Amino acid sequence: MDAILLQILNGLDKGSAYALIALGLTLIFGTLGVVNFAHGALFMIGAFCAVSLQRLLSLSFETVDPTRTDFLGNPLKVKTPYIESWFGPETGAAIIDWSVPLAILFSIPIMLLVGFIMERGLIKHFYKRPHADQILVTFGLAIVLQELVKHWFGANPIQTGAPEAFKGSFDFGVLLGFDPNLIIYPYWRMVYFGFAAVIVAAVFAFLQFTTFGMVVRAGMADRETVGLLGINIDKRFTIMFGLAAAVAGLAGVMYAPINSPNYHMGMDFLVLSFVVVVVGGMGSLPGAVLAGFMLGILESFASMNWIKSMIPGIDQIIIYLVAIAILLTRPRGLMGRKGVMED
Amino acid sequence: MLGLNKKDTRFLLIVIALTLLTPIILQPFPEGSSLAQFNAGYPDLMQRFAIFGIFAIGFNILFGLTGYLSFGHAAFLGVGSYTVVWMYKLLDYNVIWGLPLAIITSGLFALLIGFVSLRRSGIYFSILTLAFAQMSYNLAYSVLTPITNGETGLQVYTDDVQILMGANEPQSPHFFGIVMRENFWVADIGAWEFTFNNGYYFSAVIAILAFYLSLRIFRSPFGLMLRAIKTNQTRLNYTGLNARPYTLAAFVISGMYAGLAGGLLAAMDPLAGAERMQWTASGEVVLMTILGGLGTMMGPVLGAGFIKYFENIFSKINEQVLRQWFGFLPDGLEGAVVWVAEYFVGSGWHLTSGLLFMLVVIFLPGGLVEGGQKLAGLFKRGKSDEDIDDPEHQPKQSPHVAE
């Protein structure tokens, strides 16, 4: 029982990331009719927003501390971040410590901008091209973005810590009456799950309760009719794309402390997110979220030792196996609608 | 001749001539000259031209003719490589055992994956193939380590059984004693040096056979059906034809081509690693095919050559070379140009290829072949159509991809 609970918890953070990326993918599919292979790259850019902000905040100047010497007897050079000199050591250090949450604010305008540029500059011209063309061009874009990040940040993963306050773990087991240390769960992962839940709720609320969202939902159901109503769908498409980019970016920002950002994380997550979308049902937002969590948890179960010893390697392939099984038995996915991306 | 009409025969003969003369053609600059770095007549590079040419020719039979975009063909490449290396380990270094078996194993593997993936079409098909390829890649790194040797990659060790190994047999891949990595002739003519390598000619002959086979397929009723699948499946069904066995056959054939290419990679260099199966590798063959010209005979070969050539050239260029090139510019400008150019060379080749990918899809959907035809059309206008020697006439202005 405790093991099962632990695995569910473990699956939540990865599932959250899948769900958020898949949500954006589905929004883009449903509204714009575009298959975006560069969506994983947006997730990666988000993570590197966190890295950048942390680096930016830690920018330091050097001073010589005359009271101390290094081991050669020379006066010791001390690096002081500008932030600390501006706001005082304590506030400054706190700001640096909180750079990942702060990066949320930092990344939103960046991601929106990246999304707008992508949509206006590239994606727009591919609305009417075959899906294969869309796949190819966004695949190329994904490579370009990934290589640029590699060029700037190097090939190695960059550790990006969560705030000190969230570094410990929470003992869930005790709360539920199990023995201590059976079900422990890092605070930051809890934060991540909560954050993802908030974002998902916000996106759904936005679609449900605003006129803008209503039009978008109508557009997802029937693009042509909405076009006929004379509603300026183009502008809304651009905004939708920016929004989807921001969701992916935020997912990436907050994921940085869980998994040190590296340049190929986008590709890694993209493949899985696509599988998630397919399992959830192309064009279904609830399906994307549901499948994201489901597959995240499933993956975590499959990596339990006794299961791995029974079926070796199952943790590596479980998601793909499920996707294949689902595509063959329920071609439209768990919650897919008829006529979405079908020939 | 050979079951081809006159035009195709001439076309095939030209291809054969070009392939056999490659070590000369690709070595136009004298050794030691500053342009020698653009020569491409090295055995290693020429082998890759031939091998990836085979890979792309096969991929084109699937994607070019039927329009089914597979993102998983690198898996078959990997299977081919593993098969050949295993034959080295078990039997001996003669590639005669491994290569046919590589075609068979990759064909069976493709049959399995194709059977499942082809239940769906369009983007679903692409994602299914991608999922299968990633699965194979993950497995090759984890559970299948006894077969694939995981991250280290599969190679031959001295304690391998090699039951057929003779006393005087070469200790590297060979074809009945013809050692792949050896050159049978290095010709120094004036300042030029031409290298005639066993491995290259072995791969080249196989590539020519592969090309010939694909030419026959293109011109056959089977090829016609595949093109029909791309343009209108509804009509095809109502004409009494079952699309699925046709697409499956195309999938398996292209998988076998990929397996052969993978086998040849291991025949040139007795190694096999899982990275060959990664989906970026699948993406590369897609790039080769569309860059050259999807659905054309020559396109994929051109695309493969183009990519591998520039990969080689670009990877070699470093800051020093750039400074030398742009040295004539004023200092500030030189610095700026070099700074920009640095993104694209050396390890930046991937960036260049990604950019190329986008540019081709955006501006040149018909690839190099179509681009060349447009250029040729500008010059040849006025001449009658019959005169234009244009073996690429086959699929007439088809939109370059279908779902």
Added chain:
Amino acid sequence: MGLLEVKGVGKRFGGLQALGNVNLSVQENSVHAIIGPNGAGKSTLLNCFVGKLIPDEGSVLFNGQSVLGRTPHEINQMGISRVFQTPEIFGDLDVMENMMIPCFAKRDGAFRMHAFEGVENEKELVEKAEQMLIDVNMIDKRHMNAASMSRGDKRRLEMAMCLVQDPKLLLLDEPTAGMARADTNNTIDLLKEINEKRDITMAIIEHDMHVVFSLAERITVLAQGTPLVEDTPENIKGHPKVQEAYLGEAH
């Protein structure tokens, strides 16, 4: 017994009864028209013949064999060809290639791995295809790209592709839709000729009464998914129920 025997066919889409208790018999070598106002279920019925839809009840016998549960390509191989409302042709291929595909389908069946013989070496089939193109007056367009042709030519090509298979039954879904009067008359003549010379049975869905009355030997009037009446053109013209349900509304 007719070539195509439809008995008690019904089809529902959700709550909507698209077809109910349809009985119909298409006699060999006749031209049988199915007419009816929009939404009468004509296309649904046609789709039940070719395997696109499976009726919820009833039976469809072709040449004494049931077609239900068979796929479109199997039904075509039984001898039913279909012309669509918007011509379905192989747009990327040229006219001759378009013609060769049904020739191969007829000779080789639903699938045959025929990968090493050149298409152009199939002399017999090439001749057959060319003859068909001569018959429909398109031989001068044989190297034209099919997608670049006019709609009328596409329609003729599609018909030629069906005819070259020598089907026993040709289904036509509004074959003159969107055609100019002159083209319509040409098509009527062509169809008449086909019916007389080639002994091909035809079932035709049509809106244009001119076409229907010049071609059909029997007419079934469909209204709200059920056959109202089945009779000869002369009797249909004067039939009060038909006037009311269809002609009155259409004209």
